Amino acid sequence: xxxxxxxxxxxxxxxxxxxxxxxxxxxxxxxxxxxxxxxxxxxxxxxxxxxxxxxxxxxxxxxxxxxxxxxxxxxxxxxxxxxxxxxxxxxxxxxxxxxxxxxxx
Numbered sequence: 705x706x707x708x709x710x711x712x713x714x715x716x717x718x719x720x721x722x723x724x725x726x727x728x729x730x731x732x733x734x735x736x737x738x739x740x741x742x743x744x745x746x747x748x749x750x751x752x753x754x755x756x757x758x759x760x761x762x763x764x765x766x767x768x769x770x771x772x773x774x775x776x777x778x779x780x781x782x783x784x785x786x787x788x789x790x791x792x793x794x795x796x797x798x799x800x801x802x803x804x805x806x807x808x809x
Contacts, residue, residue, distance in 0.1 A: 709752055
């Protein structure tokens with residue numbers, strides 16, 4: 705269960721980084737509320753997961769999921785570049801996240 709909560713927290717990190725793109729100095733109320741809700745849930749889930757997962761591992765996995773998801777959202781919806789080098793680095797990030805999960809088992 706802690707790992708599922710950690711993954712969910714990482715997904716909410718993707719939510720808050722995506723919302724952050726649109727908050728417009730926190731003047732855009734709907735996006736600002738989405739950001740605040742996502743960051744609260746993301747950090748809260750990280751905190752709960754870290755009760756049973758070492759904090760360093762939990763933080764690295766949470767941040768990795770957020771980084772990976774944010775890169776994928778940027779590529780899919782915001783036209784960010786996607787080339788072979790970026791693909792290799794994304795796979796490396798996924799491998800590191802999986803490795804941390806396996807090492808904690």
